Amino acid sequence: MSKSIDGLWTPTEEGVDPSRVPARKLYTGALMPAIGLGPFGSDHVSADEVAEAVKGASFVGYRHFDCASVYGNEDRIGKAMREIIEGGVKREELWVTSKLWNDRHGEGDVFVSCKESLADLQLDYIDMYLVHWPFPNYHPPLCDVASRSPNAKPYIHEIFMKTWRQMEKLVDMGLVRHIGTSNMTIPKLRLLLMDARIKPAANEMELHPHFQQPELFDFVRTNGIEPIGYCPIGSPARPERDRSPEDTVDIEDPVVVKIAKRLGIHPAVVCLKWAVQRGQTPIPFSTKRRNYLSNLKGVVGEPLADDEMKEIAGIDKNCRLIKGQVFLWKEGQSWEDLWDLNGEITPP
C-alpha cells in the first residue's frame, strides 16, 4: 500500500496488502473480497464513528463494506468513500454492498431507494444490492422485539417477484452490478431460482460457529450463490432486545478458546479464520483499529489445521441470534415461523 489519504494513511507494514486478501469469484466472474467490514453501529456506535472506521479500515487494507440504508449512516459512509477514492483507491478496487429496506419493496420504490443509497454513498454504482429481508414489514429502528408492523404481511412469492423484477431492472440500468438476497430460506430461494431472470449472486445469512446453517450453506453454494455471513463473531455487543436466555457465546466456546490460545489470537479472529476457510464471506463489525486490523490479518495469516476445522464443525449449536420477531405478521406466531424450518414456506 502506498497511497496516502489526507496524510493519514501511512504505508505501514502493519496493514494488509488488499491483493493478499482472499476473494470469492461470483457466477458473473466478478471478484468479491472474502472479508468485509460490517458497518451496523446499532444503538451503541454513532454514524460518525462508523464512518471513521470505514476510512480507517480502508487504510489497513479492507476493500469490502457491507452497508444498508436502514443502518442510518450511508451518508456519512459516503463522505468516507469519497475521501478514500480521492485519496487514490480506485472505485473498481472497492466492493460496496447496500440493501433495500423492507418498507421499499413496492412498485417504483426500489429504484428510488437505490438512487438514495447511491447519492448517500456518493457512488455511481453499487457492487451488490440485497433485498434485506424477504418480508415487506416495516419496523422503526431500535424498536422492541414485541413490536409489530400493523400492515405486516407473510411472504407471498408473487409479491416478492415484483420486487425482484425491480431489482433486475437496476442491473439493466447499470446502477448495481449484482443483486442478491438476505435472510432467505431454502424453499423461498428455490422459487426465486425458478423465476428469476437475473439470479441472486449472494445470500447474506447469519453464520458463526454456533450457527452454521449447513443445509442452507450447501444449498446456496451448490446453486452458485455466495454465502455472506453476518454476526460472524456471534455479535457479542448486540442490544438486549436481541438476546434470549438460551443464546450461547461463540467466543467463549472451549474449542474456539483453545485454538485462539494456540495461535495467540483473540477468539473473535478464530471465528473469522474458520469462516473464510469454510467458504463464506464474514462481515465483522468493529470500530476499533486494533480489532479490525487483527481480523484482516487473521484471514491472511496461518490457516487453521484440518482437525481444528473439524472440531469447529462439531460445535454447531443451531443457535440463531437474530430471530427476526419484529417481522412476524400475525398474532400467536413464534419466530421460527419466519425461517420455514420444516422445509416449506410458512402458510399465510
Ligand SMILES: NC(=O)c1ccc[n+]([C@@H]2O[C@H](COP(=O)([O-])OP(=O)(O)OC[C@H]3O[C@@H](n4cnc5c(N)ncnc54)[C@H](OP(=O)(O)O)[C@@H]3O)[C@@H](O)[C@H]2O)c1
Ligand atoms: N443482513 C442482515 O440482516 C444483517 C443482520 C445483522 C448484521 N448484519 C451485518 O453483519 C455485521 C456484523 O454483525 P454484528 O456487528 O452484529 O456482529 P459481529 O461482527 O459478530 O460482532 C461484532 C462485535 O465483535 C467485536 N469484535 C470485532 N472484532 C473483534 C476482535 N478482533 N476482538 C474482540 N472483539 C472483536 C466488536 O467489538 P469492537 O467494536 O469493540 O471491536 C463488536 O462488538 C453488521 O455490521 C452488518 O453489516 C447483517
